[in-house]
Amino acid sequence: MRPIHSKITEIIEESPNVRTFFFDTHFETAIPGQFVMVWVHGTDEVPMTLSGKNSITVQKVGDATSRMFELGIGDHMGLRGPFGRGFTPPEKDEKVLFIAGGVGAAPIAPLADIIKARGIEGHTILGSRCCDEILFRERFACGRVDITTDDGSEGRSGFVTDQLAETDTSDYDRIYVCGPEIMMYKVFEILKTRDVHVKTEFSLHRYFKCGIGVCGACSMDPEGLRVCRDGPVFNGSELEGSEFGHYERDSSGCKCHF
Amino acid sequence: MNIAGIELKNPTILASGIMGTTGAALARMGRNGAGALVTKSIGPVPKKGHNNPSMVELECGYINAMGLPNPSYSGFCEEIGIAKSKTDAPLIASIFGGDSAEFTEVARGLLSSKPDCFELNVSCPHAEGYGASVGTDPDLVHEITASVVDAVDVPVWVKLTPNVTDITSIGRAAETAGASAVVAINTVRGMAIDIHSGYPILGNRFGGLSGPAVKPVAVKCVYDLYKALDVPVIGVGGITCPQDAIEMILAGASAVEIGSAVHDDTQIFETINKGIDAYLQKYGYSKTEDIAGLSHEMI
Ligand SMILES: Cc1cc2nc3c(=O)[nH]c(=O)nc-3n(C[C@H](O)[C@H](O)[C@H](O)COP(=O)(O)OP(=O)(O)OC[C@H]3O[C@@H](n4cnc5c(N)ncnc54)[C@H](O)[C@@H]3O)c2cc1C
Ligand SMILES: Cc1cc2nc3c(=O)[nH]c(=O)nc-3n(C[C@H](O)[C@H](O)[C@H](O)COP(=O)(O)O)c2cc1C
Ligand code: FES
Numbered sequence: 001m002r003p004i005h006s007k008i009t010e011i012i013e014e015s016p017n018v019r020t021f022f023f024d025t026h027f028e029t030a031i032p033g034q035f036v037m038v039w040v041h042g043t044d045e046v047p048m049t050l051s052g053k054n055s056i057t058v059q060k061v062g063d064a065t066s067r068m069f070e071l072g073i074g075d076h077m078g079l080r081g082p083f084g085r086g087f088t089p090p091e092k093d094e095k096v097l098f099i100a101g102g103v104g105a106a107p108i109a110p111l112a113d114i115i116k117a118r119g120i121e122g123h124t125i126l127g128s129r130c131c132d133e134i135l136f137r138e139r140f141a142c143g144r145v146d147i148t149t150d151d152g153s154e155g156r157s158g159f160v161t162d163q164l165a166e167t168d169t170s171d172y173d174r175i176y177v178c179g180p181e182i183m184m185y186k187v188f189e190i191l192k193t194r195d196v197h198v199k200t201e202f203s204l205h206r207y208f209k210c211g212i213g214v215c216g217a218c219s220m221d222p223e224g225l226r227v228c229r230d231g232p233v234f235n236g237s238e239l240e241g242s243e244f245g246h247y248e249r250d251s252s253g254c255k256c257h258f
Numbered sequence: 259m260n261i262a263g264i265e266l267k268n269p270t271i272l273a274s275g276i277m278g279t280t281g282a283a284l285a286r287m288g289r290n291g292a293g294a295l296v297t298k299s300i301g302p303v304p305k306k307g308h309n310n311p312s313m314v315e316l317e318c319g320y321i322n323a324m325g326l327p328n329p330s331y332s333g334f335c336e337e338i339g340i341a342k343s344k345t346d347a348p349l350i351a352s353i354f355g356g357d358s359a360e361f362t363e364v365a366r367g368l369l370s371s372k373p374d375c376f377e378l379n380v381s382c383p384h385a386e387g388y389g390a391s392v393g394t395d396p397d398l399v400h401e402i403t404a405s406v407v408d409a410v411d412v413p414v415w416v417k418l419t420p421n422v423t424d425i426t427s428i429g430r431a432a433e434t435a436g437a438s439a440v441v442a443i444n445t446v447r448g449m450a451i452d453i454h455s456g457y458p459i460l461g462n463r464f465g466g467l468s469g470p471a472v473k474p475v476a477v478k479c480v481y482d483l484y485k486a487l488d489v490p491v492i493g494v495g496g497i498t499c500p501q502d503a504i505e506m507i508l509a510g511a512s513a514v515e516i517g518s519a520v521h522d523d524t525q526i527f528e529t530i531n532k533g534i535d536a537y538l539q540k541y542g543y544s545k546t547e548d549i550a551g552l553s554h555e556m557i
Contacts, residue, residue: 001315005454037311041457045310076455080314209324210313214521216277216298217327221340224277224286251306253279253298253329 003039003078008071009054015133017060018103019069026054027082032089032110033203033233036081037211043067047208047228049107050082057106057135083211084232087176087201089114094173098124098140099187101160101179105135107203107233108178116142125167127160127179161186169196178203182258185245188236197236204232204244207251217253220244259547261512262439262490263413264348264375268293269534269546270503270527273494273517274352274377274417275299275324281340287520288345291528295341296515297334299352299379300368301388302360304330308384309461314450319469319496320518321450323384323462326354331367338371348374350415356387357398358405365406375412378403378437380428381419381444384465393419396431403435413438415492418479420472421447425479426486433489441492441515442479446472469518472496477509484510484551498522500533507534510551 006025013019027036030050038056039045044064051057060069068077089111090096096115100108105126115122121143128134131154134147146163147155156163160179164187169175177187177200184202191197206218206227213229220227221243225234234244247257259266271294277283278298288295307327314321328334331353342349351373355361365376380393380402392398399416407414416432418425420443429440445466450459458464476495483491493511497503498519506514519526534546543549 002450003311003314003452003459005452039311039459041455043309044461045312078311078452078455078459209307209310209327210322211310212313212315212521213524214276214313214320214518215322215324216279216283219277219280219283219286221280221282222344224280224283226277226283249279252304252327252333254304254333 001080003037003080005076006079008073008075008077011073014057014135018057018133018135020051020055020057021068022055023077023079024054025079028053030082031086032114033086033107034082034084035232036079036083037208039078039080040064040067041076041078045078047211049203051106051109057103059103080211084228085230087111087203087233088174090120090174092118092120094120095171096120096122097169097172097175098122099160099164099175099177099179100124101127101183102129102133103135104179104203108176109136109139111176112140112142125160125163127183159183161190164190169194172196173199175200177201181205181245181248188239188245191236197240200236201233202236202239204234206248209251217249259545262415262492264294264350266293266513267347268531269507269513270530271350271492271513271515272296272527273515274379276517276520278352281337281344284337284341284349285344287524287527288341288347290525291531292347293513293527294348294350295345296350296352296377297338298328299326299354299382300328300331300334300364301326301354302330302364304328304333311459311461314459315521316450319467319471320521321448321460321465321467322445323460323465325462326382326385326388331364335368335371338368338373342372350375350377352377352379352417354379354382354388356392358402361402362405362409365410369410373412375415376406376410377415377417377441378406379417379444381417382466384462393428394422396427399428400431400435403432403437407436415439415441417441417444419444420475420479426482429483429487433487437489439490439492439512440483440487441494442483443472443476443495446475468495470496470498473502477505480506480511481509481553485554497530498526500530500537503530503534504537504549507546507550508553510554512547512550
């Protein structure tokens with residue numbers, strides 16, 4: 001598909017470095033965890049998870065995202081998608097745990113919306129660097145929410161993994177995780193020792209070129225799974241023994257260790 | 259089947275630039291039935307490639323301008339080793355450079371990882387100073403091919419660009435310089451513009467067309483090369499089903515490479531192989547060699 005010329009209809013300042021952009025293009029069939037390729041005219045095209053049917057939630061980190069932050073209501077971006085494999089939504093009677101760090105809350109928030117609508121209770125461990133950067137706390141309010149901040153400015157001082165270490169996970173049917181890879185890997189290790197990693201789904205991040213499963217830029221070792229097409233959401237069992245948590249590749253294909 | 263100096267498991271080969279950046283991805287395509295595997299084109303130094311968008315699906319095919327991203331030959335030897343250790347499909351190293359010295363440097367640099375063959379990319383249409391910038395000049399193609407053939411002890415294939423007036427003159431240059439086969443075609447130079455914003459869609463503004471749109475172009479190139487050359491021709495461009503592969507073989511291809519179609523089906527190699535076998539059986543042939551170039555006899 002060609003990029004869909006999409007008009008920005010609303011911008012919400014979530015934190016000093018994170019904004020949600022709403023568009024006049026709605027991806028009604030999108031499953032939580034799926035992404036769109038966002039074309040910032042004249043700059044670059046980058047992958048962003050849909051944080052809603054017609055929104056992306058963006059952290060300003062470099063060229064494309066800085067350019068996005070200069071755009072206002074009425075300006076346009078090109079959107080292609082929805083692409084990739086999303087999360088498996090929970091069944092009615094299942095118990096759900098969300099673990100989100102930083103902007104990693106973006107792919108998980110639509111899942112929280114779904115379970116709220118279905119009347120399922122969800123427990124969330126929501127981490128961020130400081131109190132100003134806690135994302136979507138109201139969207140996760142469908143059950144207990146444990147907040148952790150690196151600097152202790154709100155909730156528990158420390159990382160989501162500190163909270164997880166003290167959380168009994170034996171009862172949960174599904175555990176959904178997204179955040180920086182090191183955080184996700186620490187979560188994976190904890191859940192693996194408890195032998196519940198197979199109930200877990202992780203949303204991964206790799207450098208995308210084509211974004212549609214052809215070029216192989218986002219392939220993970222050792223099975224050659226494509227993060228853009230076979231993922232970005234993977235079951236914990238698919239990640240066992242993989243490069244996950246160890247290294248990724250940059251745009252030239254060179255390995256970068258975490 | 260032995261084609262142009264290498265023992266293919268079957269006539270369907272993974273084309274360069276598709277799932278070819280890591281050894282694991284290549285091996286996955288080998289497990290999915292590819293008869294041989296061509297790597298992403300590898301050059302002398304690490305290259306990031308062009309900005310995105312770098313590949314977009316259009317109504318009739320795909321347009322891409324990746325810009326030859328690669329980790330350089332020193333960074334890629336390990337990946338070839340992994341691909342070779344994880345699959346028994348022959349491994350063809352695609353390489354590029356700006357001149358014969360660079361091509362030879364890259365080929366020599368990859369030799370320690372023991373590729374079964376080299377494919378020279380003198381045909382990428384959107385990398386300044388590389389690819390088609392050198393591949394449209396028969397003398398340069400001759401010089402580059404001769405120098406790589408001289409430097410390595412495995413077969414050398416030369417992948418040609420269709421963006422020339424007469425592809426056979428370039429094919430002949432490759433053949434007389436010692437190429438074991440020619441591969442046709444690389445992408446057809448093209449462009450797509452977003453009519454709403456006015457921006458060219460690709461980060462590089464223009465790029466190369468692939469997929470169904472280019473098949474008739476590829477068939478004609480293969481047909482002409484088959485007639486003009488003695489070395490085998492490998493057909494590539496727009497193959498998405500067994501019928502496409504058979505058409506290419508009838509035009510003169512000894513084997514085919516498949517690229518964009520991996521988008522719709524990563525099992526495409528198996529599907530096409532089965533379809534070719536069924537066709538051969540239906541029309542009473544025993545092997546693909548029996549039908550290669552057959553359409554030339556239908557006058
Ligand atoms: C499936 C997926 C979903 C994502 N969802 C979100 C989201 O919801 N919100 C959000 O803020 N960020 C998200 N990201 C990350 C986002 O794509 C990058 O932060 C963004 O591309 C940065 O672009 P830049 O030009 O501003 O930064 P640059 O200065 O170009 O790069 C900064 C870093 O961003 C990453 N990056 C740059 N280009 C790409 C690319 N083409 N593909 C992948 N990573 C890239 C690299 O890690 C790079 O080191 C997601 C990434 C992936 C793969
Ligand atoms: C995303 C992409 C990347 C490519 N990269 C290379 C490359 O590195 N070297 C090369 O010789 N050809 C490259 N090609 C060209 C293909 O190998 C092939 O010649 C062309 O796509 C036509 O075949 P198809 O229609 O089956 O895709 C690339 C094609 C695509 C679509
Ligand atoms: S980015 Fe090209 S295959 Fe995933």
